Amino acid sequence: SQQGEEDPQALSIQEGENATMNCSYKTSINNLQWYRQNSGRGLVHLILIRSNEREKHSGRLRVTLDTSKKSSSLLITASRAADTASYFCATRRRDDKIIFGKGTRLHILP
Amino acid sequence: GAVVSQHPSWVICKSGTSVKIECRSLDFQATTMFWYRQFPKQSLMLMATSNEGSKATYEQGVEKDKFLINHASLTLSTLTVTSAHPEDSSFYICSARDQGGSVYEQYFGPGTRLTVT
Numbered sequence: 001s002q003q004g005e006e007d008p009q010a011l012s013i014q015e016g017e018n019a020t021m022n023c024s025y026k027t028s029i030n031n032l033q034w035y036r037q038n039s040g041r042g043l044v045h046l047i048l049i050r051s052n053e054r055e056k057h058s059g060r061l062r063v064t065l066d067t068s069k070k071s072s073s074l075l076i077t078a079s080r081a082a083d084t085a086s087y088f089c090a091t092r093r094r095d096d097k098i099i100f101g102k103g104t105r106l107h108i109l110p
Numbered sequence: 111g112a113v114v115s116q117h118p119s120w121v122i123c124k125s126g127t128s129v130k131i132e133c134r135s136l137d138f139q140a141t142t143m144f145w146y147r148q149f150p151k152q153s154l155m156l157m158a159t160s161n162e163g164s165k166a167t168y169e170q171g172v173e174k175d176k177f178l179i180n181h182a183s184l185t186l187s188t189l190t191v192t193s194a195h196p197e198d199s200s201f202y203i204c205s206a207r208d209q210g211g212s213v214y215e216q217y218f219g220p221g222t223r224l225t226v227t
Contacts, residue, residue: 035218042203042220043154088153097144098205098216100154 005101006089012107019076021104023089024069032065033090033098034074043088046074076106084108112138114206116219123194123226130190131222133204139184140206145177148201148221160187184209194226 006023013019025032034046049056049065049072056063062075076083089101113136123129133143141162146154158168158179166179176198178190187206191198202222208215 040201040221040223043218045218097156097159099156100146102153105151 006087006104008104009102010105010107012109013079014109015079015081017079019079019083019106019108021074021087021106023072023074023101025072025089025091025101026070027091027094029067029091031092032072034061034063034072035088035090035100037086037088037103039085046087079106079108081108081110112136112206112208112215112217114204114217114219116202116204116222118222119220120223121225123224125195125226126193128190128192129194129224130188131202131204131224133187133189133206133219135185135206135208135217138206139209140187141184141209142207143181143187144205144207144216145179145187145189146203146205148203150201154203158189191224194224196226199224199226 006021029051031048031050033048035043036046037043047058047061047063049063051067060077065072072089084107086103086105088103090098093099115134115136117132121129143160145157147157148154156169157172158166160166160179160181162181162184168174176192181187204219205216
């Protein structure tokens with residue numbers, strides 16, 4: 001079963017623009033993670049945000065978490081062609097197993 | 111950093127045959143490993159949890175007799191797709207939890223692309 005729902009499902013933006021992806025989840029969490037997956041490749045862990053954190057930064061990435069709304073957002077600033085990938089949010093079930101959202105396919109246009 | 115490898119990275123097999131995929135934790139021990147399946151343009155779906163020295167636990171809807179899991183050592187789990195059919199063609203990704211780390215330290219392999227003809 002999937003815990004998260006990302007929107008949009010697909011997003012195309014011009015290089016240099018900012019990209020925002022949202023994730024909603026259903027149950028209470030201890031933390032939420034974001035992963036990137038280039039086409040046909042494995043996962044790259046981007047960032048983990050704990051339930052007591054509201055915002056976290058890592059380079060050009062900014063993640064927010066609103067536990068009252070059960071939602072998170074991932075912002076990529078000054079996008080580059082290399083950012084073209086699928087992005088997934090992931091949470092843990094009560095049994096601590098990682099469950100992924102449906103993902104957002106991001107395409108950066110040159 | 112912790113590394114998880116998978117072998118093979120891609121495999122083509124004929125319908126009706128079985129294929130084995132290996133998942134190894136290279137620099138840590140993993141009592142628990144996970145197997146995910148991903149169809150094109152879809153998300154990763156958890157298939158089963160592999161526990162060293164005991165039986166795997168399967169997610170609802172996953173056929174345990176079709177997807178055989180063996181976690182014989184602290185660094186190796188295998189997934190065997192038995193009597194493969196074209197609909198089993200997918201990207202299989204394993205993940206390993208570091209026994210010596212916190213429950214949050216879980217690492218993903220690069221995936222194995224299976225094509226059944």
